[in-house]
Amino acid sequence: MNREGGSLPNPSLEREIVLLHSRVCYGVADPKRVLMLYALEKGRLCVNELAAEVRLPQPAVSRHLRVLRERGLVRTERHGPTIYYSLGDHRLIEALDLLRAVLAGRLAAERELAGPGRSGRPQRPKPRTRTRRRT
Template sequence: MNDDPRAEVFQLQAEFCKSLADPKRLMIIHELRDGEKSVGELAERLGLKQSNTSQHLAVLRKAGVIAPRREGNTILYSLTDPMIGQACDIVRDFIAGQLRSKQTLAGVI
């Protein structure tokens, strides 16, 4: 057993990150940065089936990444906090920088 009081926080962080660890979910988060969207809108924009999109939304909702809002017969989804989109941007920018470095290095060799 780990006696480090931070262990529980790191466990929760790992579970949160696991919910993001899918390219389609990251694409959904990217789309929701511009505002709330329905399952149908997300599916169409991302070229996914509605059922598949709904499954990904359920994972993100369970993790607290997104929240639903009913408007008539439509459920609209939005990010629970803009920091989620910003965090994903930071990671993507880091990866893009690594790729540029590798390409530059490959051009030198």
């Protein structure tokens, strides 16, 4: 469906777009990958630079980069033995920023509904403590 609620002229194209959409959303479903994309907004980085930027171990960054690369969210460029990563499309950051604005508005509305002094989040249950039975 397009934004106005109608169908795209080509149903197979619509299906492809929906599948691609879900693949891209999976790519940004992990907070660490979102942080990595924002780090790459500044420019291309090798895996070690990116690991330092997002404060994650290099093997974890490599695994996340594979997911992002498979979904076309980042691209690679080899210079000698070093592979540099950059954003596949800078409009992705605009989309992430828009989503952040929507979510920030939602949080603000929830806090307003909760009233003053309340965070709008459900309270965390208190941990249960063991009590000994007296015999």
